[in-house]
Amino acid sequence: MEFEHSARANELVGRVAEFIRTEIEPVEAELHAATRTAADPWLPQPVFKELQAKAREQGLWNLFLPVAEPGNEQYGEGLPNVDYAPIAEVTGRSFLAPYVFNCNAPDTGNMEVLLRYGTPEQKKQWLEPLLDGAIRSAFCMTEPDVASSDATNMSATAILDGDDVVINGRKWWSTGIGHPDCELLVFMGRTDPGAHRYARHTMVLVPRSTPGVKVERLLPTMHQYDEPHGHGEVSFTDVRVPASNILVGLGRAFEIAQGRLGPGRVHHCMRLIGLAEKALELTLRRGTSRTAFGKPLVDLGGNRERIADARIAINQARLLVLQTAYLLDTKGLAGALSEVSQIKVAVPRMAQDVIDMAIQLHGGGGLSDDFPLAAAWTSARALRLADGPDEVHRNVVAKLELAPYLAQYREAK
Ligand SMILES: Cc1cc2nc3c(=O)[nH]c(=O)nc-3n(C[C@H](O)[C@H](O)[C@H](O)COP(=O)(O)OP(=O)(O)OC[C@H]3O[C@@H](n4cnc5c(N)ncnc54)[C@H](O)[C@@H]3O)c2cc1C
Structure with a gap:
């Protein structure tokens, strides 16, 4: 089993992380505040388009694009899921980054639908301006x-x-x-x-x-x-x-919906893993820089255990998502049905717990907008419903797990 990312993925992860560190993080808090207080918060701040233009210039654009299928070569050769997954993780550390790199949901899912199922005319009219970032x-x-x-x-x-x-x-x-x-x-x-x-x-x-x-x-x-x-x-x-x-045709919506969701779930989950990493990093900084009862916060009560549990949970979740990405690349959605639902249950719950722990260690500040934690918690919580609630995905996992046993049971009756 290979645990190293490919050279191409490593190179892109490094460049995306550097772009986020030098271009996005310095303006992100200000940009969110400006949006909140603007006369019309629904008008995007101009700096946003400037960031997009810079990202595009550096080739950090549409990295979510899948490996080209015959007939789609003109839209570019994208990355396999295992290579895009670590990039999605890095972009998940920032709420803005997926938009800056034109890699945000639901546009990515819609672009994949158009790539795979659109006619040449539909692609010209809708896919091309979406890939350009000209429309959403x-x-x-x-x-x-x-x-x-x-x-x-x-x-x-x-x-x-x-x-x-x-x-x-x-x-x-x-x-x-x-x-x-x-x-x-x-x-x-x-x-x-x-x-x-x-x-x-x-x-x-x-x-x-x-x-x-x-x-x-x-x-x-x-x-x-x-x-x-x-x-x-x-x-x-x-x-x-x-x-x-x-x-595609009348009555074909389910076929399209199926094709749309596998990679999208890997993207969502890897972004949440990035967000959980960010929450853990903030916890470590806060917990080692504030003192209560004569000790750094991390040395009080069960805080070290909570930090260890967060690290274990994040690493477990990442391995499961990378395995799912690998299965999608090598066996297609049919070979990854259970895993795609497993990650959709496991990762938002993990992220919700880790971020909750981070909020608690930040005290009152954790619930304010001075840290991105309250918004991060909401994001993880929402993902337990968006794209199908936990229960529906658990049903998929249980159904696949039980299938051979229930078949035997019915045969024996
Ligand atoms: C932030 C956010 C963004 C979203 N974005 C989009 C979007 O872009 N486009 C879009 O179309 N939708 C979107 N959704 C909607 C989302 O996909 C639905 O909310 C979700 O699929 C659940 O549907 P529902 O809200 O009708 O819940 P219901 O179907 O009414 O289900 C309510 C609850 O019933 C229980 N339940 C349901 N089925 C089962 C089961 N089989 N076993 C046990 N319990 C069950 C669960 O607890 C479930 O949460 C978004 C939702 C959120 C929160």
Whole structure:
């Protein structure tokens, strides 16, 4: 078993880390404060585009791109999951970095969908400006009125009408829709309620400016609006787009959703590992620089054990995610189904616990905005729901684990 990252990954990790240290970290706190106090917090601060331009100049751009499949060579040869994973970890240390490098969700997932499933025209119209960072996108699946953990429940509709598709319904938690550059919505709607449960839904590319699309409100995640990106509740009323905006074909949404999620979960999890590392690093600094009861904080009570447990938990989680990345690269999603769900359960919980420990050791300061810990905790907590709640992923793991035993049980009966 090989534990070293490849030379290419190491080189990129070093350059990305250096860029974050020298270009992003010095301005990040100021930039968040400026966003919060701006007359319009939904207008991105100008320095953001400047950082993007610098990152791009240095070739630190779209590093999430997967290894090119036939027909996609013109969009660049990306990295295998095992090579991108450590880069995602480094970018996770900063809330801004994934955006600066054009490697943020949900744009990355939407770009992968377009790469893999888009027609040449769809790629030209939407993928190219997304890869350029000229526009942003949202993924509109979850609905306020149905339990969306079960994606077969989605009740918004996408109905073929002559040469058009007509869309009606309401979505929420559409991440990224608050951004003024968000021009593309990847919408999932029900087309044929009589079809097999996994063949009822269709994915459609909807320009945000289409008449009938309305952002009803932006939702806070535990009091944070995540400006300038945000999460929206969006209504679709008789929205009409050409049938050529359908992805792959009517009733093919589940196939696309499956293909979209494997690498995306590795990215989310590695970013959270980076965030947990940052929380541990802040804990070590704080715990060795503050004194109470005549000792550094780290030497009080069970704090050393908590630090050791955090290190063990982070390292365990990283190994599991890297193994998942390796399986995705070598066996595809079908060979990594259980692991993709395992990391989706294990990593947000681990990060939530480590960050919670860091908050506690920071005392009152840990809950303030003077440290990035409160926002980090919210991020980890949200990831226990976003992309499917823990329970759904545990069910996947248990189902795969039990399958041969239940088959024997049924045979024996
Ligand atoms: C910050 C954030 C960003 C998001 N971004 C997006 C986005 O960009 N696009 C998008 O479409 N959606 C997005 N979501 C939505 C997210 O994917 C859904 O919230 C999630 O899939 C759960 O759906 P639900 O909220 O309808 O919960 P429900 O389906 O109502 O489930 C509620 C609870 O029921 C329990 N439950 C459900 N199923 C099971 C089960 N099988 N076994 C045991 N218990 C179960 C769980 O405790 C679950 O949390 C985002 C959510 C958050 C918080």
